[in-house]
Amino acid sequence: MNPIAQELNQIINGSNPHIFEMLSDMGKALFFPKGILSQSAEAKQKADKINATIGIAKEGNSVLSLSSITKYIKDIEPDDYLPYAPSFGIPALRNKWKSDLYQKNPSLKNKKISLPVVTSGITHGVSILSDMWVNTNDVIVLPDMMWGNYTMTFCVRNSGRIVHYKAYDDQLTRFNIDSFEKVMRQQAKENDKIVTVLNFPHNPSGYSLSVSEADRVAGILIDIARQGTNVVVACDDAYFGLFFEEQTSKESIFTKLAGADKRLVAIKLDGATKEDYVWGFRTGFITYGVFGDDDNVLEALEKKTGGCIRGNISNSSHLSQTILLKSMADENYEVYKKEKFDLLKRRALKMKAVLKDPKFKDAFDVYPFNSGYFMCIRLKDVDAEELRLHLLDNYGTGLISIGKKNIRVAFSCLEESDVETLFDIILSGIDDLRKG
Template sequence: SLTYAPSFGIPALRGKWQESIFEKNSSLSGKKISLPVVTCGITHGISLFADIWVDPDDVVILPDMMWGNYNLIFSVRKGAKISQYSIFTENGTFNLKAFEDKIKEEAGKHKKLVVMLNFPHNPSGYTVTENEGNGIVEILENQAKAGINILAVTDDSYFGLFYEKKSIKESLFARLCGKNSRLLAVKLDGCTKENFVWGLRVGFITYGCQTEGDPSPVYEALEKKTAGCVRGNISNASHLSQSIVLKSMLSEEYSGEKEEKFIILKQRAERVRNVLSDSKYKDAWEVHPFNSGYFMCIRLKTVNAESLRVHLLEKYGVGLISIDEKNLRVAFSCVEESDIKELFDIILQGVEDLSV
């Protein structure tokens, strides 16, 4: 493990991860996808994708609530334009209409659209339902049919952390694959959160496309191009990290240990929902829909999110993230179940402090 890994990543891990993608995404059954190329964490997958596929002045379609690093990668590094739609309806569902309107609007201006799809979503913790997911796929497929080149990129960082029945349980990548020759599906995922190894930096980039005849030569070309970009950026990802991940995935305890961690996170999510059902919070904030992942967001009714964030940090030592003026992100993933009520009570106290 102290020798160099190939720029592509170590072959056994690439094969094992591909196998796991098929296992986790039933709609891929019978479809062909590329072998994953190993990246130095999922951020690296996103920036590699951007290096290979995004040119200055390209448009990248994202929801209005999003991970801040998308801005650093797509706008600051690549000079692309981020175009945002409103992610939720008033009723707390995915805003398919806003998504479609945005796609149509940008398709009127660009022959090529980059569409980032991130479920479970950072920061809201929302994953679309079956219907919403299929709606997204259909909207993109229709644009591809109409001649627009679509790069549909799934950022599956929090994949697998689905806590409720009604959300989709696979990556939209699985449903986007093979839909249209103008639609390239790109899956960015990794071990960071799926395997609970944040500091190892092992991610993957995998392609799914529709070709006439055997797609293997296309996938081979895409893999080579991607590994070439890895080569010119970091040479290769940590061999030690890749070896550890592979070994753990081959271990008999792997699925049991993953399940154990999943249950802890699920219980925290359920506790959040339970705590927030208390009507005492209702004048202070609304709860955005959440059903998955690490986070949930509250929409503050009376105080500024950034002011509250600073106040909570300074007065109570509680660290949250303000998304914009109104929205505050809570990472319940790193709060013990028994501390969750206290956390929200402190946030409420903070709101009251600022309202005096």
């Protein structure tokens, strides 16, 4: 094993051996190399005459560039977006995102968290999570309704083993915390380590926990850790902030888990992709919260994460990070975000109002939704994929089928004026299939 990796492992193991135990084999082997990058960094500080270390092209004191590219980016100097970004991300953006995490999650006050590492979107963050914390046959506890890419990331890439709990009770009245607890405690009896992902607002159903529900979920995880099982909890907060109802918890459950127990590692996955409506920027963040006040452990985890990025994509887009940082510094930033939030909230509330019509009750049930981009319906007696294709072919209407019974509707891209029309079309399609 590389000596730098060994040094990082000694720091982690010396402070909290349970964290070291939870790392995957790859996670234990990861390190951030002191090769060309560190030599270039030293040269940047000291080489005031000639610096021939940088793997980019320069002319004079500026980066070499093509006018056919730079002409489209008027207000940013090429030196601020064409060179490579650090593998960890632009330092100013990392610090800004961290300070905003404390503002958006007041319960983090007095809790120590790592400096966020920039990822290429949340998908990349989930991939890093899997590489660093999932070994072959490790158990990942997830709801039966989940983002399909988890299977690709955890199982195909890292040979993990997903175990499901029921996301909702049979009547679709609430998130099924009883099933979550039952599965988690059963897996704790059978395994020394459990990985779970808490995804709220939930994709695909658009549900977020209430404050009391979040307290109960966090309590279950902390209790399992205290009883001797190592627990890795990732908070997939892709749609964070899009909470449309008063009783919904407005903070990430990460705030309740960070530092809660020596056997629990809390990992927060964020994406400016949804929070700031910059999907194609592919800019996300991964942040750690662990037991104790050892800055060295958090820094060691950051370095392993940076090494994971360095050995995979090298670094995330410099241009995307630069524009995002400038956006967050804009005096009207919060005003602009509030405008978009209100737009999505109106669509969600319109959908709730329309679905109160009793004419839909014999055709489908509605999963609880109060946040995010999506909502789902459960069909009574027609096949979801058959209905999807029928609506596409005969009504020019596109939806997503999930399994045999579920249809996902993205109200994020649906005009408020089209909501009632959409569900009338769905009802017509169901009637068509019933008639055969």
